[in-house]
Amino acid sequence: MTKIRVGVIGCGKISERASLPNLVNYRDKAEIACLCDIIEERAKALADKFSLKGAEITADWKKLVKRSDLDAVFVNTPNYLHEEIAVGAAENKKHVLVEKPITISLAAAENMIKAARKNKVFLMVEQSHRFNPVHQAAKKVLESGVLGRIHNIRGRIGHAGPEYWSEEKKSWYYEKAKSGGGCMVDIGVHIADLVRWFKGAQVTEVCANIQTLEKKIPVDDNATVMLGFADGAKGEFECSWTTRPYEVLTYCYGDKGKMITSIGSEHPVTVILARDEKNGDPNHPREITYPEFGPGGDWENSIHYFIDCLAQAKTPFVSGEEGRETLKLILAAYESHKTGKWVAIK
Ligand SMILES: NC(=O)c1ccc[n+]([C@@H]2O[C@H](COP(=O)([O-])OP(=O)(O)OC[C@H]3O[C@@H](n4cnc5c(N)ncnc54)[C@H](O)[C@@H]3O)[C@@H](O)[C@H]2O)c1
Missing domain, CATH: 3.30.360.10 (Dihydrodipicolinate Reductase; domain 2)
Incomplete structure (x- = not known):
C-alpha cells in the first residue's frame, strides 16, 4: 500500500508530543517527508529525536507546500499563522490537518474552508478531544x-x-x-x-x-x-x-x-x-x-484517523466547517x- 506522505510545519511541542510520535508509530501507513520550522534547528532536533533520516529540513513553509510528492500538511504553528499556511497548502493541492483552534477569526476560517473546497482537498481540524x-x-x-x-x-x-x-x-x-x-x-x-x-x-x-x-x-x-x-x-x-x-x-x-x-x-x-x-x-x-x-489516546486516534481518511478518500468528520462552528x-x-x-x- 502506498504511504501517505506528510510535511509537518511548526516543530514545537505539539509536533514533539503528538504529531511525530503518532506518525512514527503509524509508519506502515504514513511517512514524514519534510519538517519545517522557522527556527530550523528545531526541525533538525526533532528529525534526530525521531530518527527521521530521509526527511527534508526547511525553514520555509512555502517551499514545503510546493513539493509534488507530499499528500498532506500538518499545520502546527501558532494560531495566527494557521490561515495563511493552510490556504497555501490547499492551493498546492495538499490535504490539511490544522491544529485547534482552526484559526482566530471567522473570516480567516472561511478562507481556509473555501481554499480546501476549491482545490478539492480535505481540511480537518485537530479537535483531538473528540477522539x-x-x-x-x-x-x-x-x-x-x-x-x-x-x-x-x-x-x-x-x-x-x-x-x-x-x-x-x-x-x-x-x-x-x-x-x-x-x-x-x-x-x-x-x-x-x-x-x-x-x-x-x-x-x-x-x-x-x-x-x-x-x-x-x-x-x-x-x-x-x-x-x-x-x-x-x-x-x-x-x-x-x-x-x-x-x-x-x-x-x-x-x-x-x-x-x-x-x-x-x-x-x-x-x-x-x-x-x-x-x-x-x-x-x-x-x-x-x-x-x-x-484503546489509544486522543492524539493517537485523531492522527491515525486523518491518515486513514486520506488513504480511503473519506471526508474527515471534524471538518473545517466544524472547526468554524466551534470558533x-x-x-x-x-x-x-x-x-x-x-x-x-x-
Ligand atoms: N490538540 C491539542 O491538544 C493541542 C495541544 C497543544 C497545542 N495545540 C496547538 O498546536 C499549535 C502549536 O502549538 P505548540 O504548543 O506546539 O506551540 P510551540 O510554540 O511549541 O511551537 C510552534 C512552532 O512553530 C514555529 N513557527 C512559528 N512561525 C513559523 C513559521 N512561519 N513557519 C514555520 N514554523 C513556525 C515556532 O518556531 C515553534 O517551534 C497551536 O495551534 C496550538 O493551539 C494543540
Whole structure:
C-alpha cells in the first residue's frame, strides 16, 4: 500500500508530543517527508529525536507546500499563522490537518474552508478531544438515546497553564495577536467543541464571564460560558489555566438519567439511569453502568484517523466547517463578556 506522505510545519511541542510520535508509530501507513520550522534547528532536533533520516529540513513553509510528492500538511504553528499556511497548502493541492483552534477569526476560517473546497482537498481540524476513547464511548451512549432527551449539558477543562506545556517563558500563547486570546482560545475551544459535539444541536446563543484570576498575563486564564441550543436545551462550559491537576469533565442530563465523564478517574464514563414511575422515586438510581472504551489516546486516534481518511478518500468528520462552528462560540463569548449581554450565534 502506498504511504501517505506528510510535511509537518511548526516543530514545537505539539509536533514533539503528538504529531511525530503518532506518525512514527503509524509508519506502515504514513511517512514524514519534510519538517519545517522557522527556527530550523528545531526541525533538525526533532528529525534526530525521531530518527527521521530521509526527511527534508526547511525553514520555509512555502517551499514545503510546493513539493509534488507530499499528500498532506500538518499545520502546527501558532494560531495566527494557521490561515495563511493552510490556504497555501490547499492551493498546492495538499490535504490539511490544522491544529485547534482552526484559526482566530471567522473570516480567516472561511478562507481556509473555501481554499480546501476549491482545490478539492480535505481540511480537518485537530479537535483531538473528540477522539479520546472515553469521549467516543460517551458519544455512543448519547446516540443510543438511553438518557432520553438531553436538556442540559456541561463541560469543564482545566490545567495549570501553557508555562507547564512549553519551556518558553515569553510564549505566543500570552500574545493576543498571535493566539487570539488566552485559555478560552487554547482549551475553551476543546471543551466548547466537545459539548457541541455531544449535544449534536446548534448553539444559538452564549453569555460569558471571562477573567484573569491568577496569572500576571495580558489574556484570560479562566472563563465560564452559558449556552442555549436550538432545541431549547441549555448548557455551560468552563475553562481554566489555573486548575491543578489537569481535568476534563462533562455532565449530560437527560429525562431518564445522567452521564458523567471524567478523564483519568477510576470510572471515566459513568451512566446513571433514574427510577421511573414504574419503579419509584427518580431521585434514586435504577442502574449504574461504566461503559467500556477503546484503546489509544486522543492524539493517537485523531492522527491515525486523518491518515486513514486520506488513504480511503473519506471526508474527515471534524471538518473545517466544524472547526468554524466551534470558533464561533469562542468569539461570541468574548463579545458577550465585553457587552455583558447574551450574544446570538448564526
Ligand atoms: N490538540 C491539542 O491538544 C493541542 C495541544 C497543544 C497545542 N495545540 C496547538 O498546536 C499549535 C502549536 O502549538 P505548540 O504548543 O506546539 O506551540 P510551540 O510554540 O511549541 O511551537 C510552534 C512552532 O512553530 C514555529 N513557527 C512559528 N512561525 C513559523 C513559521 N512561519 N513557519 C514555520 N514554523 C513556525 C515556532 O518556531 C515553534 O517551534 C497551536 O495551534 C496550538 O493551539 C494543540
